[in-house]
Amino acid sequence: MRLLIPALLTAFVAISAHAEKFKLDPAHTNVQFQVPHLVVSKVKGHFTKFDGSFDFDEKSMKLDNVMVTIQADSLNTNEADRDKHLRSPDFFDVTKYPTLTFKGTKVNYDNNKPHEIEGDLTIHGVTKKVKLEIDYKGAVTDPWNNRRVAFELEGKVNRKDFGLKWNKAMEAGGFVVGDDVKIEIEGEAIAAAAAPKK
Numbered sequence: 001m002r003l004l005i006p007a008l009l010t011a012f013v014a015i016s017a018h019a020e021k022f023k024l025d026p027a028h029t030n031v032q033f034q035v036p037h038l039v040v041s042k043v044k045g046h047f048t049k050f051d052g053s054f055d056f057d058e059k060s061m062k063l064d065n066v067m068v069t070i071q072a073d074s075l076n077t078n079e080a081d082r083d084k085h086l087r088s089p090d091f092f093d094v095t096k097y098p099t100l101t102f103k104g105t106k107v108n109y110d111n112n113k114p115h116e117i118e119g120d121l122t123i124h125g126v127t128k129k130v131k132l133e134i135d136y137k138g139a140v141t142d143p144w145n146n147r148r149v150a151f152e153l154e155g156k157v158n159r160k161d162f163g164l165k166w167n168k169a170m171e172a173g174g175f176v177v178g179d180d181v182k183i184e185i186e187g188e189a190i191a192a193a194a195a196p197k198k
Contacts, residue, residue, distance in 0.1 A: 018059055022149060022189035024052040024068070029187035031070060035159070035180070043082075047100075049074035054104070054189070056149060058139050063114045066104030072097060091164050097125045107134075117153070123162040130157055132183065147191040155183045 032046045052068035072094040077083055087094045104119040114134045121130045137150035158179050159165075 019055045019057040021192040022056055023192050025188045025190045032184045034182040045077035047074045061112050063107045068102045070100040126162045128161050148188050150188050153185040157181050
């Protein structure tokens with residue numbers, strides 16, 4: 001038994017050593033959302049300030065410790081008055097709730113590739129379980145010797161589940177803002193231990 005425990009620990013360390021810590025590269029990552037508007041169209045927006053990290057083993061394709069933090073006041077829908085309203089207590093109330101967070105709790109795999117991630121999404125001070133589909137695009141070493149991985153995430157949430165309930169009825173029927181919000185993340189992440197860019 002005295003010999004077995006150290007051997008098991010050594011094996012565990014050897015297996016875990018292949019996983020690298022990756023951090024989102026803001027210059028090559030888009031955090032976007034899309035919501036129905038006036039029944040017949042959609043409003044698209046994105047956040048410009050965020051950070052995130054995860055552990056990833058390129059050989060085993062194991063993904064773990066996913067954490068993303070978004071600055072709520074960095075939202076941008078390309079319309080200043082609308083953005084001001086979205087930052088107000090009617091919606092995100094960014095003064096009281098300055099961040100949105102996602103913490104991964106489980107990763108589901110398909111053909112040994114990450115296919116879906118389950119986690120806790122916190123918006124407006126409310127935390128709900130959500131699922132996001134993962135499309136892993138691959139890994140590459142850039143010209144500056146930085147190891148990078150690329151991916152796309154997609155999912156849907158109901159804004160009212162997070163207390164974002166403001167709306168107005170239209171005379172012709174329906175409401176100004178739809179309830180279902182589509183989340184899309186197109187990103188690159190860089191190995192935390194990679195050499196800095198030149």
